[in-house]
Amino acid sequence: MDSERYRELPAVHRLLAHPMVAEWLQREARSDVLGALQVAIDRVRQQLGQDEVQVDISEQAILDIAREVLATRTKMHLQRVINATGTVLHTNLGRAPLAPEALAALIEVAKGYSNLEFDQMTGERGHRYDHVEPLLCELTGAEAALVVNNNAAAVWLVLHELAKDKRVAVSRGELVEIGGSFRVSEVMRASGATLVEVGTTNKTHEADYERVLDDGVDLVMRVHTSNFRIVGFTYQPSLAALVALAHARSVPVIEDLGSGSLLDLRMKGLGDEPSVRASIQAGVDVVTFSGDKLLGATQAGIICGKREWIDRLKRNQLLRALRVDKLTLAALEATLRLYRDEANAWLKIPTLRLLTADAGQLHTVAEQLAREVTLCIGGHARCRVLETVSKVGGGALPTEDIATYALALYPISSTAVRLLTALREQSPSIVARIAKDEVILDVRTVFEWDFEELVQGIRNAADATASEDVGGQEQK
Helix, strand or coil: CCHHHHHHCCCHHHHHCCHHHHHHHHHCCHHHHHHHHHHHHHHHHHHHHCCCCCCCCCHHHHHHHHHHHHHHHHCCCCCCEEECCCEEECHHHCCCCCCHHHHHHHHHHHCCCCCCCECCCCCCECCHHHHCHHHHHHHHCCCEEEEECCHHHHHHHHHHHHHCCCEEEEEHHHCCEEHHHEEHHHHHHHHCCEEEEECCCCECCHHHHHHHHHCCCCEEEEECCCCCCCCCCCECCCHHHHHHHHHCCCCCEEEEEECCECCCHHHHCCCCCCEHHHHHHCCCCEEEEECCCCCCCCCCEEEEECHHHHHHHHHCCCHHHHCCCHHHHHHHHHHHHHCCCHHHHHHHCHHHHHHCCCHHHHHHHHHHHHHHHHHHCCCCEEEEEEEEEEEEECCECCCCCEEEEEEEEEECCCCHHHHHHHHHCCCCEEECEEECCEEEEEHHHCCHHHHHHHHHHHHHHHHHHHHHHHHHHHHC
């Protein structure tokens, strides 16, 4: 390649004078713009070095490349996505979406100063947990409550304060591992507690607990197996019976509920998930659960129970390392307030609304979307409505299948894997799944405000994969 063409490449300072670049500089950081221009020039230079027959070295061609680079550089890494997987509490996609009331509370608290740790009545320093503790006690029946940054932290704090250098009894069938390799046994070891295994994997009797209690364990821990089920030849004592056994020997009982439902989901035909209030009524001393699972709020670890134990947790010096910020408290308080009216909670909290959406209505939505998609994807793919099942997700109700409807896309000029990838590359990204060579998009987890972008994203993805296939054939 003649070196003359290298010299024809426009210099960065010349590109900076271009009106298009001047507009970029009004919106973006100068360093980002400069970096994008340099990347664009380098790409064209590399093409020239590869002896390409046709290489456009005009200012406009380089600016077009720079615009794409700048858009990528300045795009937020944490972004909204369209969840078409059908998994309501999808851990990888951020679990529970927030209610409008929670979003409004976030904005109101975030845009200025707040009374996070300020007592407006006395003018003195206040306590950040006062904003949610009364609500948690009201909704669960607990004497006191505390909030930390997630449920793993809640379990660790409880064990560290109440069982450090002590022996804790846990049924072998409850030694669970959840996402991210979080294991009850490992958290217990890190807290300084000593694990005492009780019973067998499938059966743990009252007599098993009596034996270890008589041997001198200091704490009994019940772990709700929210992310799996052991079925068949099984047994475990009722929670009330376990509490009675332990309390007869002055041994406290703690329970990790994990999912943390504040309502009876059986009313809506959703499994047998235990409620926090039921555990408190059974006499459990301390209950821990998540804020961003069935509760439908933001990530948090919530601790409820008897005042004598919660007060000890509040005095633990390590609580400061686990505390939540004003945004978490604002979203949590707003969500908890919705639970004061149960009918309101079912209607306004997105997690509860998505879990209980009527299958007939979802079928109507799927049919309408299928018609729109069919009109815009041409001959690149076939679209049909599929009756399938959604999942709760988030380690909750693992055996529960919820009837739903989905769009099933069968690519004609490409493959399901390539179409699935193209959907993820849209803006916003569309996350779906594959079953039997079809891309499945469950409408249960797609919000109404996502519909237009969903249809357009499917169209763009179908066009892109068809173009790839044509390009590949031409190269051959």
